[in-house]
Amino acid sequence: ANRKLLLLPGDGIGPEVMAEARRVIDWLARSGRARFELAEDLVGGASIEATGKPITEPVIERALEADAVLFGAVGGPQWDSQPFDNRPEIAILELRKRLGLFANLRPAPVFDALIDASPLKPEIVRGLDIMIVRESTGGIYFGEPRGIETLPDGTKRGINTEVYTTPEIERVARVAFELARKRQGRLTSVEKANVMESGLLWRQTVTALGAAEYPDVQLSHMYADNCAMQLAKNPRQFDVIVTGNLFGDLLSDLASMLTGSLGMLPSATLGAPDAAGRRHALYEPIHGSAPDIAGKGLANPLAQILSLAMLLRYSFDMQEDAAAIEAAVSNVLASGMRTADIEQKGTARIGTRTMGDAVLRELDKL
Amino acid sequence: ANRKLLLLPGDGIGPEVMAEARRVIDWLARSGRARFELAEDLVGGASIEATGKPITEPVIERALEADAVLFGAVGGPQWDSQPFDNRPEIAILELRKRLGLFANLRPAPVFDALIDASPLKPEIVRGLDIMIVRESTGGIYFGEPRGIETLPDGTKRGINTEVYTTPEIERVARVAFELARKRQGRLTSVEKANVMESGLLWRQTVTALGAAEYPDVQLSHMYADNCAMQLAKNPRQFDVIVTGNLFGDLLSDLASMLTGSLGMLPSATLGAPDAAGRRHALYEPIHGSAPDIAGKGLANPLAQILSLAMLLRYSFDMQEDAAAIEAAVSNVLASGMRTADIEQKGTARIGTRTMGDAVLRELDKL
Numbered sequence: 262a263n264r265k266l267l268l269l270p271g272d273g274i275g276p277e278v279m280a281e282a283r284r285v286i287d288w289l290a291r292s293g294r295a296r297f298e299l300a301e302d303l304v305g306g307a308s309i310e311a312t313g314k315p316i317t318e319p320v321i322e323r324a325l326e327a328d329a330v331l332f333g334a335v336g337g338p339q340w341d342s343q344p345f346d347n348r349p350e351i352a353i354l355e356l357r358k359r360l361g362l363f364a365n366l367r368p369a370p371v372f373d374a375l376i377d378a379s380p381l382k383p384e385i386v387r388g389l390d391i392m393i394v395r396e397s398t399g400g401i402y403f404g405e406p407r408g409i410e411t412l413p414d415g416t417k418r419g420i421n422t423e424v425y426t427t428p429e430i431e432r433v434a435r436v437a438f439e440l441a442r443k444r445q446g447r448l449t450s451v452e453k454a455n456v457m458e459s460g461l462l463w464r465q466t467v468t469a470l471g472a473a474e475y476p477d478v479q480l481s482h483m484y485a486d487n488c489a490m491q492l493a494k495n496p497r498q499f500d501v502i503v504t505g506n507l508f509g510d511l512l513s514d515l516a517s518m519l520t521g522s523l524g525m526l527p528s529a530t531l532g533a534p535d536a537a538g539r540r541h542a543l544y545e546p547i548h549g550s551a552p553d554i555a556g557k558g559l560a561n562p563l564a565q566i567l568s569l570a571m572l573l574r575y576s577f578d579m580q581e582d583a584a585a586i587e588a589a590v591s592n593v594l595a596s597g598m599r600t601a602d603i604e605q606k607g608t609a610r611i612g613t614r615t616m617g618d619a620v621l622r623e624l625d626k627l
Numbered sequence: 628a629n630r631k632l633l634l635l636p637g638d639g640i641g642p643e644v645m646a647e648a649r650r651v652i653d654w655l656a657r658s659g660r661a662r663f664e665l666a667e668d669l670v671g672g673a674s675i676e677a678t679g680k681p682i683t684e685p686v687i688e689r690a691l692e693a694d695a696v697l698f699g700a701v702g703g704p705q706w707d708s709q710p711f712d713n714r715p716e717i718a719i720l721e722l723r724k725r726l727g728l729f730a731n732l733r734p735a736p737v738f739d740a741l742i743d744a745s746p747l748k749p750e751i752v753r754g755l756d757i758m759i760v761r762e763s764t765g766g767i768y769f770g771e772p773r774g775i776e777t778l779p780d781g782t783k784r785g786i787n788t789e790v791y792t793t794p795e796i797e798r799v800a801r802v803a804f805e806l807a808r809k810r811q812g813r814l815t816s817v818e819k820a821n822v823m824e825s826g827l828l829w830r831q832t833v834t835a836l837g838a839a840e841y842p843d844v845q846l847s848h849m850y851a852d853n854c855a856m857q858l859a860k861n862p863r864q865f866d867v868i869v870t871g872n873l874f875g876d877l878l879s880d881l882a883s884m885l886t887g888s889l890g891m892l893p894s895a896t897l898g899a900p901d902a903a904g905r906r907h908a909l910y911e912p913i914h915g916s917a918p919d920i921a922g923k924g925l926a927n928p929l930a931q932i933l934s935l936a937m938l939l940r941y942s943f944d945m946q947e948d949a950a951a952i953e954a955a956v957s958n959v960l961a962s963g964m965r966t967a968d969i970e971q972k973g974t975a976r977i978g979t980r981t982m983g984d985a986v987l988r989e990l991d992k993l
């Protein structure tokens with residue numbers, strides 16, 4: 262049976278970069294490596310324009326049926342005035358929730374060819390390779406009660422609730438422990454156990470799981486404020502980091518920025534495997550929809566293409582094909598071709614399509 | 628009448644660095660600049676040892692009566708096994724709450740002499756001068772309900788509540804707007820209004836206050852994850868940042884780390900002024916108690932001394948004396964003297980006491 266992929270290009274540069282990933286999917290078929298059954302649908306602002314909603318029930322159903330979802334980016338100034346619960350980003354939150362995508366994997370590697378683009382000194386980031394595992398269906402993003410209420414005296418009160426249960430903590434920690442095992446064997450769990458009881462439960466639960474099932478993984482704990490500092494001071498001390506939804510949002514973006522190549526970074530968000538080992542999964546570049554450069558053919562498609570590589574690796578265990586795509590991207594960078602976002606002295610500036618061409622050419626050489 | 632200061636040296640290096648600040652207080656008296664009535668008391672681990680509690684009611688009352696509190700640092704491995712609500716840090720949270728210290732001011736300047744200590748490239752941080760205003764008596768640090776409960780099936784659930792009311796947001800935003808007015812006239816308000824209703828209320832309230840009372844201040848809004856990235860990418864874009872308790876915890880520590888001189892940075896935490904313009908206030912270095920080097924005479928006392936300068940400036944409007952202390956510290960740095968934490972090639976390593984001597988010598992020259 263063919264593998265089913267749902268492509269959700271979204272808004273802004275989403276469709277442009279997705280088009281290049283699609284050419285890599287075509288290449289996989291052409292070269293006899295893998296055949297996918299493709300469907301494409303609307304999400305984010307594009308969906309609001311067509312249907313009034315950032316994501317519709319049929320699209321969620323198609324995502325539930327797919328073997329994997331490849332997502333582009335959503336949002337733009339046109340939709341800034343949408344009500345809170347109808348913004349383009351709601352599509353991402355809905356997909357995470359409805360597909361049970363609780364483990365957001367955010368690799369933050371430094372590409373040798375791009376090391377000078379890091380705001381950090383090169384001696385601090387050379388060889389950096391962090392994996393942040395962010396819980397993504399719980400915590401303050403989804404906790405109830407929430408909302409804005411008006412008090413008797415006319416003032417208002419905004420409320421959100423951070424909630425984590427032991428099973429929620431265990432399942433995401435398990436993903437992180439497993440990854441650590443395949444990497445350098447070190448896991449740092451991050452919370453504010455000194456101030457928040459939910460963080461204290463997080464720490465206790467991760468500690469117990471580590472002792473019971475992963476004694477071979479070296480586990481340490483860090484407060485979130487200290488983690489932000491340590492990422493800036495000495496990011497190479499980290500192998501895998503596991504943390505809640507809100508801290509993960511800040512810390513993974515910070516780590517990404519430190520690599521100096523936001524336009525290069527993919528992400529995966531995984532659900533729980535069923536009895537047959539199948540799980541829902543969504544893959545997306547970490548960059549946004551970049552409305553300022555949308556439609557101009559300037560966007561960097563490499564994060565979208567690397568998201569496809571993650572998709573092959575985590576949803577279909579196609580390690581070799583994933584590695585081939587990653588090698589092609591490295592080779593393109595090494596050859597000095599750059600989209601505007603990663604341009605440096607002495608490199609050649611090219612557009613979205615030409616970058617896609619370059620990746621395909623490298624793939625053909627492999 | 629004498630001005631009343633309460634000194635709370637705390638644990639670890641707290642007493643050592645406080646001793647040097649105290650010598651500067653003596654110098655202020657000796658040189659006829661200002662006389663203070665000093666009291667000193669126990670806080671943190673030292674208080675746990677003596678009384679069983681991280682801070683006692685009489686100490687809180689003394690703090691309420693004082694014109695200002697100068698705080699050292701608390702904590703250490705001896706107290707890691709204290710119950711959640713009896714840890715040394717509780718003293719800080721209690722003082723913030725009981726004294727109504729809602730506005731935590733965290734300057735993050737880059738000292739020219741220490742620019743190479745920043746993990747960021749010098750061209751990114753040269754001349755950096757950010758002021759972060761962190762709300763410090765509300766949000767998820769204090770919100771109810773909170774705690775860990777056991778569910779019928781035996782699993783546990785950790786809960787914390789993020790709550791902000793319009794008056795809480797307005798009063799801290801006002802402090803930030805006023806500071807922006809005296810600085811470069813720019814304020815960035817930071818939240819996650821795209822995900823949290825409490826952040827949405829924060830954004831709406833700050834926007835309304837700015838339009839009504841501070842039209843001369845250039846106000847912008849930023850999501851917390853983006854702020855973490857922008858601090859790493861281009862920190863000089865910021866003048867004043869205002870944010871809630873939890874985001875402020877991470878972002879202010881990150882900004883401090885980017886300056887490269889944690890051991891140099893003071894902070895102020897202010898309450899609301901009464902009719903006579905008097906307000907409670909606490910001043911403390913941002914560094915911790917550094918148990919590993921405590922008692923060895925190695926700690927850098929400059930953050931504690933600069934906290935005293937902030938105290939003179941914000942609690943007693945002694946602008947000149949504050950500036951004198953700051954100038955003395957700059958001159959000492961320029962002369963190449965360094966404690967171990969800020970040592971560089973070509974500088975002379977000195978200890979805590981010698982650093983205090985050097986500051987006093989510079990003060991005498993002024």
Ligand SMILES: CC(C)[C@H](C(=O)O)[C@@H](O)C(=O)O
Nearest residue numbers: 350351353354510821822852
């Ligand atoms: C778009 C938004 C809801 C989202 C988040 O805050 O999780 C984004 O910042 C992310 O990290 O995917």
Ligand SMILES: CC(C)[C@H](C(=O)O)[C@@H](O)C(=O)O
Nearest residue numbers: 455456486716717719720876
């Ligand atoms: C000690 C701790 C309670 C505190 C906090 O999280 O607020 C500290 O990190 C700080 O920033 O003052």
